[in-house]
Amino acid sequence: MRHHATTRIVEALAGHITVATLRGQVPRLANTGDDGGPLFGQIERLPYNLQLLIDGILWQVVPLAVQMIISLCVITALVPWPYALAIGLIISAYMAASIIGADRYHEQAEATNETAGRLTALVGDILRYPSRAAFNGNVPGELTSVVHLSNRRLREASRGARSLVTMTIVQSSLLVLGLAALLVLAALDVLQHRLSLGDFVLLHAFILRLTLPLGGFGFLVHQAGRSYAQTRDILLLREPVRLETSSSVPRPGPAAVHLEGLSFRYGDGPLIIKKVSGSIVAGGLTVLVGPNGSGKSTLARLMAGLLDPTEGRVWVGQECLSNISPELRHRHILYVPQQIGLFNRPLRDNGLYPPTRLDDAQLLDRLQALRFYADERVPDLDLTVGDRGQALSGGQIQKLEIARLTGVETPAIILDETSSDLDPASELAVIEMLRVNRRANGTPYRRAKGTPFQDGARLI
Ligand SMILES: Nc1ncnc2c1ncn2[C@@H]1O[C@H](COP(=O)(O)OP(=O)(O)OP(=O)(O)O)[C@@H](O)[C@H]1O
Ligand SMILES: [Mg+2]
Missing domain, CATH: 3.40.50.300 (P-loop containing nucleotide triphosphate hydrolases)
Structure with missing residues (x-):
């Protein structure tokens, strides 16, 4: 059921975006002499990228957000408001770290995409004109260029992976340290009878409920970051349907x-x-x-x-x-x-x-x-x-x-x-x-x- 729904949305969107992109790009390519290799790669990857994004948004982000909102409401209702405020601040810091990290990752992903596009164009060129390489004895030369670009893509992809690791460490540290401090304060309040033991246990349980989904968000950013960058790139190339005002039918002859x-x-x-x-x-x-x-x-x-x-x-x-x-x-x-x-x-x-x-x-x-x-x-x-x-x-x-x-x-x-x-x-x-x-x-x-x-x- 879930797979069916996502697939329908993905296929409908991919079809629509492909048509709108071709509408804008075919006349441009015809005039610039660009062979359209990178665009071909982008269109080919589109369904996969959309699948990742839509699956992530529909079945991970939305349920996680609902779960978190409910947990936050329960905490606010059961424990004194300063605790809810402190939790809100910790989550905001976590989100801010995620957004900054994701931005950095997207920059990296764009560089990787650019190199991937060049690699696709190069391979496409070689496959379209194999005679130019083979008849001139330059197959090794072309392969060297492919290896060079592949290595560059590998380096850029691993830089991207490193930035993800840094982001995960920052996120986890914020969360673990912030919540640990909160629980220590709550324990002190219990000792001084400002908070009941029952409320402490509840607070502990709901904090867990609230923070576990955050890990899922992080995972989603990792997974979907590149797909997001690639989908955004192709969305910029669309051309809306223009309503034609001039009838412009030439006289016969x-x-x-x-x-x-x-x-x-x-x-x-x-x-x-x-x-x-x-x-x-x-x-x-x-x-x-x-x-x-x-x-x-x-x-x-x-x-x-x-x-x-x-x-x-x-x-x-x-x-x-x-x-x-x-x-x-x-x-x-x-x-x-x-x-x-x-x-x-x-x-x-x-x-x-x-x-x-x-x-x-x-x-x-x-x-x-x-x-x-x-x-x-x-x-x-x-x-x-x-x-x-x-x-x-x-x-x-x-x-x-x-x-x-x-x-x-x-x-x-x-x-x-x-x-x-x-x-x-x-x-x-x-x-x-x-x-x-x-x-x-x-x-x-x-x-x-x-x-x-x-x-x-x-x-x-
Ligand atoms: N898309 C382009 N971008 C930049 N310069 C271009 C482009 N297309 C052609 N030129 C340049 O414009 C000049 C005229 O090119 P054009 O193709 O019109 O020549 P032509 O008279 O048709 O030549 P030929 O007899 O070889 O077909 C050339 O110097 C060429 O390098
Ligand atoms: Mg000419």
């Missing part, structure tokens, strides 16, 4: 993009984009060229409203992006990143990923039109593409993405080097496909086999 004095810098760094102005025609194909690191991807993200300009404005059609809430900007202008991160799901799920309106048959047709396989093989839509599409070639990933985009009706689309891995013949085919699509200006494009492309798909 392609839209022009206007850049008005755009400037941008990452954090406190130098200006990467300096006062860029210009217009990109609706429904056309515009190519932006420049050397590596010149800011093409940055400009593309600014144009898509994924980054907010330091200065200037971006207009898509009649809409200024800064007036559209970030989570709705993709309806007006869609950005396809340089690194296309496919999900480890079947080809179909990746190729039909929203907002495309293709169906299975259209996707297959487009893949074949783009010569997905060098021979005449028909792509298997149930094929699982592996982590980040590792089971596909770089060019195949890009062809899958371009096929998907032919079914997207967003007024403007930005392709960040989406044809960079294509062989020359395929690149020509893609450019030809995009050009015809642009020239057609809403007329379905028909390739040799006669498959229409989605009306309104426009690529910049």
